[in-house]
Amino acid sequence: MKRREAREKAIQTLFQLDNSEMNVDEAIGYIVETPLDSFYEQLVRGTAEHLTEVDSEITNKLENWTIDRLPKIERTVLRLAVYELLYNEEVPNRVIMNEAIELCKTFGDEKSGRFVNGVLSKFQ
Incomplete structure (x- = not known):
């Protein structure tokens, strides 16, 4: 699996986790078949394990938004x-x-990419 595909699958998996009561293993099994790609698995498990820290960092960069108010695709792409x-x-x-911008083009719309780019630019 190439890294772009791993990121796309990771977005789908993290989106499932955000929208359900699934655990990480269930969400992974819902999106991909075995054998797992190590980069994909690192992205999903790492994001899930560090979700509190990641959300805190995102929240610190948001202006006039809370993490809970973000559209789900933008929130998921930002988290990853x-x-x-x-x-x-x-x-x-x-x-x-x-x-991240390419993922927004795939799963969101033009506004998604601009919004995510604006937030991520604050991390440089």
Whole structure:
């Protein structure tokens, strides 16, 4: 699985977690079949494990928004991107930000990408 595909699958999995009472293993099983890709699994498990810290960092960068008021796709993309920015040192920040914008184009709309870009630009 290429990294772009791993991120797309991770967004789908994290979106499932945000919209249900599933645990991480159930959500992973709902989205992908075995064998799992290690990068995908790192993204999903890492984001889920560090969700409190990630949400706190996002909240600190939001203006006139709360994390709970964000549309679900934007919140999910931001969570994944901020997890990577904070905990994945092997990927350059510019790549993480570009991937987040591309994920918004795939799962959201033009406004999603601009909003996510605006929030993520505050992490530089």
